[in-house]
Amino acid sequence: MAKHIIELKNITKSFGSVYALGGVSLHVDPGEVVGLIGDNGAGKSTLIKILAGVIKPTSGEIFVNGEAVTQWSPARSRAAGIETVFQDRALAPQQSIVRNIFMGRELAGRFGWLHLKKEVADAERLMREIGFTSKVFSPSSIVGQLSGGERQGVAIARAILKQANLIVLDEPTTALSLTETAKVFHFVRQVRASGRSIVFIGHNIHHVYDIAERFVVIDRGRVAMEKAKSEVGSAQELIEFMEDVARPQKAAVGETV
Numbered sequence: 511m512a513k514h515i516i517e518l519k520n521i522t523k524s525f526g527s528v529y530a531l532g533g534v535s536l537h538v539d540p541g542e543v544v545g546l547i548g549d550n551g552a553g554k555s556t557l558i559k560i561l562a563g564v565i566k567p568t569s570g571e572i573f574v575n576g577e578a579v580t581q582w583s584p585a586r587s588r589a590a591g592i593e594t595v596f597q598d599r600a601l602a603p604q605q606s607i608v609r610n611i612f613m614g615r616e617l618a619g620r621f622g623w624l625h626l627k628k629e630v631a632d633a634e635r636l637m638r639e640i641g642f643t644s645k646v647f648s649p650s651s652i653v654g655q656l657s658g659g660e661r662q663g664v665a666i667a668r669a670i671l672k673q674a675n676l677i678v679l680d681e682p683t684t685a686l687s688l689t690e691t692a693k694v695f696h697f698v699r700q701v702r703a704s705g706r707s708i709v710f711i712g713h714n715i716h717h718v719y720d721i722a723e724r725f726v727v728i729d730r731g732r733v734a735m736e737k738a739k740s741e742v743g744s745a746q747e748l749i750e751f752m753e754d755v756a757r758p759q760k761a762a763v764g765e766t767v
Contacts, residue, residue, distance in 0.1 A: 513576035514539055515676050515707055516561065516592065521570035523556050530556040531567070532731040538676055543698060543708045545722030547715060547748070549756060553731040554711055558678050561709075562594040563587035593669035594678040601661055603654035608633040610653050611668045636667040641693075641700040658686045659693030666697050670706070677701060678709040683717050695721050715752070719745035729755045 517537040523530045531553050538544055548554050559565045563584040572579050574590045601610050611633050617625040633649035640663055647656070653664060662682050669677045679698070683691045698708055698721055712718045718725070725742060727735040734755045742748060 514573065515575065516590065517573040517576075518557075518560070518567075519571040519573070521557070521560060521572075522568045523553075523560065523565065524568050530731055531560075533570075534728065534731070534733055536726060536733070538707050538709060540675070541702060541705050541707060542724060543702055543710055543722045545718035545725045546709055546711045546728065547713075547718050547725065547752070548728035548734075549752065551730075552728040554728055555680075556731075557728065558594060558680060558709070558711065561587065561592060561678060588672065591673060591675035592678065593672050593674035593676070595662070595665045595669060595680065595682065597681045597684060599661055599665040601653050601664060603661075604652065606650050606652055607637065607647070607656075607664055607667075608649035610664055611636060611649075611671055613668070615671065632671070633667070636670055637663075639700065639704065640667055640670065641696045657690050657693070659690030659697075662686075662694050663697045666701060670701070670704075674706065676707045676709065678711070680711050681713065682710070683712060683714060691717060715749050716745045719748055727752060727755070 514537040517535075519535050521531055521534045521536075534553065534557060536546075536557070546554055546557070556565070560567050560582075563582050563586055566582065572582050579586060579590070602613065605613075608629050612629050617628050617632075619625060630649045637647065637649065642660075642663060647660070653661060656664065662679075666677060666679075682694050686694065698710065701708060710718060710722055719739075719742070722739065724738050725735070725748065726733060727748075729752075735751060
């Protein structure tokens with residue numbers, strides 16, 4: 511059986527007396543799309559920041575390809591092939607696609623000259639690899655002229671350039687139209703077809719249900735459910751489960767102590 515690309519075991523994170531995560535376990539296997547869902551404040555953002563090495567867990571273990579890792583950090587996360595595309599995508603809209611893809615990773619020769627032809631060729635290859643099929647776009651196209659879904663594609667291409675085998679997408683379809691969401695789904699499916707994995711985080715349960723093969727529901731810092739898509743009848747079933755999970759918290763608001 512293939513080893514997990516990444517595995518988090520019993521991860522906790524506290525900020526002073528407040529626990530953001532209370533013992534979360536999560537794993538991602540090669541070539542799968544995992545849907546990570548939960549209400550605001552559930553702990554999703556804290557969890558992906560730990561995955562990215564941005565913040566350190568209070569306790570718990572992290573395994574990469576079955577091997578325990580200590581001193582987890584952004585550098586170790588990148589070395590493990592994990593790249594996170596946050597909601598803002600960190601793109602420079604006034605720059606070209608090729609400049610955005612190679613931002614901070616420019617191909618330079620011995621004397622500092624940029625290998626522009628190589629960058630353009632690699633950007634073209636990456637764009638076609640993830641599904642930029644339209645000839646309207648080229649590596650020299652300005653990112654600011656792209657749609658929201660296409661910008662998401664540029665951010666994914668940049669992650670692939672960094673040799674990522676696991677890409678974490680944080681709310682990639684927020685504020686996108688149905689057409690643009692379909693483009694993001696196409697990019698995700700192309701990435702999965704190449705053998706890479708995706709953690710897809712979203713508030714729109716229908717979007718997550720459509721694209722993911724396994725679902726992990728986080729509620730108040732804990733895993734409330736983990737099921738394969740074959741075990742979940744519909745997106746509505748996921749929604750109803752989340753409503754049931756949230757109900758005790760809402761009922762407790764009016765209680766006296």
